[in-house]
Amino acid sequence: MGKGKNKTHEPKNERQQRGANGHSARQNHKHMEMKYDKSEKMKFPVKLAMWDFDHCDPKRCSGKKLERLGLIKSLRVGQKFQGVVVSPNGQGVVCPNDLEIVEQHGASVVECSWARLEEVPFNKIGGKYERLLPYLVAANQVNYGRPWRLNCVEALAACFAIVGKMDWASELLSHFSWGLGFLDLNKELLEIYQRCTDADSVKKAEKEWLEKLEMETQERKSHTKKTDIWMMGNINRRGNGVQSDELESGEDSEQSGLENSEQPIEYDALGNAIHVDSVKSRIMLSGVSEDEESDFEENEKPVNYDSLGNLI
Numbered sequence: 001m002g003k004g005k006n007k008t009h010e011p012k013n014e015r016q017q018r019g020a021n022g023h024s025a026r027q028n029h030k031h032m033e034m035k036y037d038k039s040e041k042m043k044f045p046v047k048l049a050m051w052d053f054d055h056c057d058p059k060r061c062s063g064k065k066l067e068r069l070g071l072i073k074s075l076r077v078g079q080k081f082q083g084v085v086v087s088p089n090g091q092g093v094v095c096p097n098d099l100e101i102v103e104q105h106g107a108s109v110v111e112c113s114w115a116r117l118e119e120v121p122f123n124k125i126g127g128k129y130e131r132l133l134p135y136l137v138a139a140n141q142v143n144y145g146r147p148w149r150l151n152c153v154e155a156l157a158a159c160f161a162i163v164g165k166m167d168w169a170s171e172l173l174s175h176f177s178w179g180l181g182f183l184d185l186n187k188e189l190l191e192i193y194q195r196c197t198d199a200d201s202v203k204k205a206e207k208e209w210l211e212k213l214e215m216e217t218q219e220r221k222s223h224t225k226k227t228d229i230w231m232m233g234n235i236n237r238r239g240n241g242v243q244s245d246e247l248e249s250g251e252d253s254e255q256s257g258l259e260n261s262e263q264p265i266e267y268d269a270l271g272n273a274i275h276v277d278s279v280k281s282r283i284m285l286s287g288v289s290e291d292e293e294s295d296f297e298e299n300e301k302p303v304n305y306d307s308l309g310n311l312i
């Protein structure tokens with residue numbers, strides 16, 4: 001049974017009796033205070049807090065690990081937080097101008113599952129400074145490479161990094177084997193956000209970054225399209241005089257001809273693209289004579305490939 005303070009499906013009296021770590025509410029309160037005092041002694045410079053809905057596997061949960069380390073304080077539903085609340089329910093984005101709030105009151109997160117956000121009573125948690133994070137990419141083992149979906153420690157670290165507290169970000173992440181990879185992965189982007197001021201400027205920087213990404217993706221796609229032609233075998237053998245450099249330039253490409261064709265495409269044993277509806281077209285495309293083709297059919301079973309190159 002989960003131990004999170006804000007477990008959603010537990011009867012109310014049970015929730016009141018037992019909180020994080022399975023202690024009674026009173027014991028737990030003392031325990032958490034002790035932990036929190038301890039975390040201050042552990043020298044984390046500002047308050048860290050989370051509402052824990054106990055949705056996640058405790059072994060994989062970064063919030064719970066911070067709690068075990070005594071670095072973060074658990075909050076109850078109904079409690080608000082004075083510092084920056086990094087939350088999927090945020091309105092604006094974290095920006096360098098949030099530095100003062102962070103320095104004075106710290107930062108918090110909502111420890112819950114991305115898949116169960118609708119179960120979180122956002123109206124009963126949060127605070128005055130609820131913030132989204134701008135585009136950043138997760139480096140944690142569960143969501144590696146996924147944009148926006150950071151885990152709790154990444155979200156706190158991102159908040160600190162954006163307001164210019166890289167040392168705090170590194171300190172938190174250093175407790176996770178993959179942690180500092182988050183800062184490496186997002187280095188360039190974090191530096192861009194750090195040079196911003198208010199939320200609007202961060203949003204603008206994010207937009208420009210996303211546009212750049214989109215352009216790069218399009219370029220990669222068109223490059224891939226051009227190079228995919230190699231997967232189609234020796235297209236020059238179809239005998240209509242179209243040469244590879246013409247195809248590369250995108251003019252009258254056989255690739256697009258085949259892709260746009262309604263006819264099914266097969267690949268011969270050498271990977272040459274062939275239309276399957278007529279033996280004639282197969283001969284023409286592969287550049288083999290009719291005689292040779294019939295010979296081939298008699299002596300060997302034809303080998304066909306689907307569009308992914310699988311043998312069929």
Ligand SMILES: C[S@@+](CC[C@H](N)C(=O)[O-])C[C@H]1O[C@@H](n2cnc3c(N)ncnc32)[C@H](O)[C@@H]1O
Nearest residue numbers: 061062086087109110132133148150151152155
């Ligand atoms: C949904 S929980 C998932 C926690 C995960 N199970 C873990 O091990 O840490 C992650 C929390 O980090 C914060 N967070 C992560 N990415 C965010 C983003 N792009 N915008 C706002 N908050 C974010 C939110 O508080 C969010 O609820």
